[in-house]
Every structure is written in structure tokens, then in C-alpha cells.
Amino acid sequence: MLTRRLGHRKIPRLVAVFLVGAALHLAYYGSYVQNDLHAIEPATDSAIYVSQARQIRDGEIRPEVFYRAPLYPFLLSLAVKEDGTVRIHAVILVQLALGLGTVFLLSDLANHWAGDRAGLLTALMGLLYAPLAFYGTKFLPTSLGLFLGVASWSCFNKAEFGERLRDWMGGALLVTATVLCIPSYLIVALLLPVLLVFHRRRDLHQVALPLVFLVLVPVACLLASSLAAKILVGEWILLGSNSGITFAQGNQPGARGAMTLVPGMSATAGTQSSEDRALASKTLGSEVTRTEANSFWWQQTFRSFQDHPWEHAAVWIRKARLMMSSQELGSCYLLEVDRRFSPVLKFAFLPAGWILAWAVVGWFLVLRRRQRTATILAMGTGSILSLLVFYVNTRYRMPLMSVALVLAGVGMDHFFQSWRHPRRTTAILCLFSVAGVLSVPALSPVSRKEQAAGDATYWSNLSICAGLTGHDRLRVEAEFQKALAQRRSQPSQPHGHLTLARAYQARGELQEAISCFRQALDADPTSEVAAFELGAVYNHVGRDSEAWIVLREGLRHHPESLLLQFSYGATSWNLGKRDEAEEWLLRYQARVPEDPRPQQILESPRPASTRDCAGETTGVDHHRESRMR
Secondary structure: OOOOOOOOOOOHHHHHHHHHHHHHHHHHHHHHHHHOHHHOOOOHHHHHHHHHHHHHHOOOOOOHHHHOOOHHHHHHHHHEOOOOOEOHHHHHHHHHHHHHHHHHHHHHHHHHHHOHHHHHHHHHHHHHEOHHHHHHHOOOOHHHHHHHHHHHHHHHHHHHHHOOHHHHHHHHHHHHHHHHHOHHHHHHHHHHHHHHHHHOHHHHHHHHHHHHHHHHHHHHHHHHHHHHHHHHHOOOOOOOOOHHHHHHHHOOOOOOOOOOOOOOOOOOHHHHHHHHHHHHHHHHOOOOOHHHHHHHHHHHHHHHHHHOHHHHHHHHHHHHHHHOOOOOOOOOOOHHHHHHHOHHHHHOEOOHHHHHHHHHHHHHHHHOOOOOOHHHHHHHHHHHHHHHHOOOOHHHHHHHHHHHHHHHHHHHHHHHHOOOOHHHHHHHHHHHHHHHHHOOHHHOOOOHHHHHHOOHHHHHHHHHHHHHHOOOHHHHHHHHHHHHHHHOOOOOOOHHHHHHHHHHHHOOOHHHHHHHHHHHHHHOOOOHHHHHHHHHHHHHOOOHHHHHHHHHHHHHHOOOOHHHHHHHHHHHHHOOOHHHHHHHHHHHHHHOOOOOHHHHHHHOOOOOOOOOOOOOOOOOOOHHHHOOO
């Protein structure tokens, strides 16, 4: 039997499970903050969110805050002190507590669908699945988004069976907050009213008012977010203005489930929001707004679908296969590395594929019901669609895993109930076995070489941390070089060289950084980012003439680049080339009138210091935000 009345009292052993879970989370926290290098220096996407939180704390809000997930950086800003430091331990503890709360809500949902035993099994699996704790230690919206998403599911589930208006209202508010934290959750928010209409079509009048809430509340909140962007940064920014390039990256012909390099981009999180717009402007022949760039990438990808349908069909089949795999694909964050630095995490040994295999059983059991399944179907189907549309790596798979944990608890509970019925038990085991085979990592379409090629950035960030914090740098550097060697097997891409150059630059080893930036330009002479960053390093060490040559060549390929225009103008001024300096600085100022530096340089009685001007960047340069503080 798949249903139980709401509000069923939890059994004492479930309380014991959560006490054990709290102990495990605290032990993991202690191990993490003592041993893991990222506990001291947030990197990649985490560094961007921390940077945005600092800007919000200082009242200098940039448009990028609204391109991604606006809710998280605003809440994170509450943890920023007056001196700009972040209450790291407080944030991690709160996020680990949210992870534990997510497990509690999931067990409550499983308890409703199949009883106490299903709730207990769901709680155990949630505690033994490492990524729920792993992402709690990262400065990412993952933990908060998961908690809000499951909380909205809990409200909607109660509303479907209890028919209370306050539950519908609470669910509508929570699902909107989830969208502001995990934008891809918008697919779930859109599916929910559609499935509710389909399931309640015979008594639609009973859910007419809830349907109004499900449509109007998210629309009103998303419009409020756009209005806030207009007030705070002077620009109308719809949520999901970053979705076009994300869609393009996740659906390249060679996509491997995570972010795939779009030709002409450096594939760094920090430069993505400027590079995609620059590429769109270059292709269209005129400067475009963020909204126009977003539409451009959606259109480009759909056009590619039409031109190469079989290649894209293969990508979707590949992503569907990866969705079931136990292999936790790495991008910016690697679970296996955390296990090596924080051994306590090894206690959470349960593979994703095992949970997903039982979830397939639970899914079939849920589909046997014909009423009041709109919410669970919206959560499951929406999560699957968001993976197929965007990325399949672990961080983006987490919303699906929250649904899978509940379904797995339902499936396992039904198996324990039916073990005395051979025919039913055989059917369940056959279904579980087929799904289990699909989850075997050895059968994954991602090779070890492919995975290692995406690990270079992570090891680079750890390498920087090792140099900054006094940890065993040689140990980390060896792994980084190993991953980088795999990345260099793709000679047409400069990313591996850029990664190594930034690691050297962050540690102050500028000659090595210059050498790697030169290699990046050799790999791709048209790389805007490589030209800009090499020019900045040359400026920093006083080699202005060499910087001028590199920046001039970069401008030849990218004459509309704001990054290069200002840096080239400031460098020209330092070298006494005033006509060129005025041309490029004034061109830059026409496009970024709020930046006072070009006028300051032109009005200065002597050439401005390159270290103060050419090497610094404005809001259009997002690379510095991706480095570690």
C-alpha cells in the first residue's frame, strides 16, 4: 500500500537515525575544516558567490548577481563581516544543518507514501549518500536550493491530500524561492500546474484557486526579482539570463554531461558571463544586451539541432545514460578528492546508482496510482528534464537524487512487503537488476581520460590553496600535473595552460605564469582571455612594451573587447602613445560611462601606473572573481 495518513508519528528508531546523522555531519565538519584546503580558500564558483556577497555587503551590486541565483548571494552577504571576511564556519554549519533537514523532509515524504519503514530507509540512504554532506561544505546554492525544493514538495504533497489553501500557498512561495536559488527548477514549477490540471480534470473546480496561486505567485515573484535588478543595477534582468549559454554548453556535440567548451570561450566560470555576450555581439555584428545574448545562444543551439540532429540525439542518449550512472562526474568540485582530505566522508559510501536503481522500482509503483500524484510526477519528471536540457554532473543531479531517495524508500519497502510472493519479488528484482546494470561506472560513456581532462581546474585551485596555506604543495601539484597532462591532449584548447598560469600567478611565480600564458596563446592565438591576462602580468612586472604588443594582437582579433580596450589604452598611455590611448580609452568610456578611470588617466599630468590601471578591471571583467581571495 502506497499511502499513509499525513502527520503519522515518527518511530523512536528514526529519531536515533537522525542523531547518528547529526553526529556524522559534525564529524565531517571537523575533519573538513582541519584538512580540506577549500575550507580556507573558496574557489571557482564558490569564490564568485563569495565575491558577490561581499559586493552586496558593500552596496556595490553588479548585474551578474541576477544572472545566476540571486537568492543565495543575498543571504550569504549576511555572513560577511565589516572587514570583508566571511563567517566560513557559520555558513558551513548552517548548510550542513539544511542538508540534515532535507533528509528529514524526504523521510517524512516517504513515510507518507509507504509508511514508517520507507521513511526509515529513506533517512538511512540520505545519510549514507555523500554528496548531500559534500555540497554542504561548499559556498554554493545547492544545499539551500535542495532544502527549499523538498520543503515545497512537502507542502504540495500535504495540499494534494489535505486540500488546505495555506499548503498550496506555502508550496507556491517555496517553489518560487527554489527557482531563485536553482533556476533550472523552473521546469518543475511549470510542470506542476499542468500535471495538476491533468490529474484533477474531473474535479477541476476544487483546485481552481490553488492553480491561480501556482501561476500568479511565481510570476509575481520573478517579476519582483527583475524589478529589483532594475532598481539596484539599472537593468531589467529576467531570471535565467545565463540559461542560454548554459544550454549551449550542455548540448555541444561532444558534451560529456558537464560544461563543454563552446568554441571561442575559455570555459572558466568567472569569464563566462562576459565571453558569451562578446561572442554573441561578434557574431551579430553589434553590441547586444544580456537578454539578447541569452536569446542568441538558445537560437544557436536550436539551429544546431536542426543542422546536426543525429549528433545531438547521441548527446541526449549519452546524458540519459549518465543520469543513471554511479560515477560522480567532476567539474569544479571532486567528491573523491574530498574523501582523501576528509576521511570521515568515506562513511557515506552509498553510490548514486544503487539509490537510482531502487528509485526505478518506486517510480513504477507510484505510476500505478491514478490520483494525487501530480506533485511527485512534477518533481521527478522536472528533475529529469532539467538534467537532459542542461548538465548531468553531480551538482545538477542533486534535485533528482532528492526525489530518487523517496522513491527508493518506497521501492525497498514494497520489496520487503512482497518477499513472500515469488512472482512479485522476481519482477521487482528483475527491474532493480536492469537499472543496477545501467548504474555500473565501468559501463559509463565517460572514460577516465575524459574525466581527468576536466579535473585540471580543481587541482589547480587546490594547488593555489596549498601554496597559500602551507599544506603539502608537492602532493597536490603532482595530481594537478597529472590532470593537466590529460587536458593538454586537446592541443586546440588553451584551457589547461590558462589553468596552470593562474595557479602560478596566484602564488606570485610570475615568470612561470608568463610562460604558461604564452603557451595558451600558442594553442589559440585568438584567445581574448589569454591575451588580456598575459598583458596584465607583463604590465605588473614592468614589461609594458611586450604587454602592448600582446594586447594589440588581441584587439586585432577582438576589437570590441572591453577587457582589451581599456588595458590597451592604459598601456599605450604609459608608453607615451597618447593618440592611441585616447582613441581606445574614449571608445571604452563610451560603452562603460560609469567607469571614471579612463578620464582620470587622460587628465593625469603624467602616465598613470600600469599596475594601478591596466592590470585592474571593471565590472565587465569577471575573471578576478573566479580567483581565490
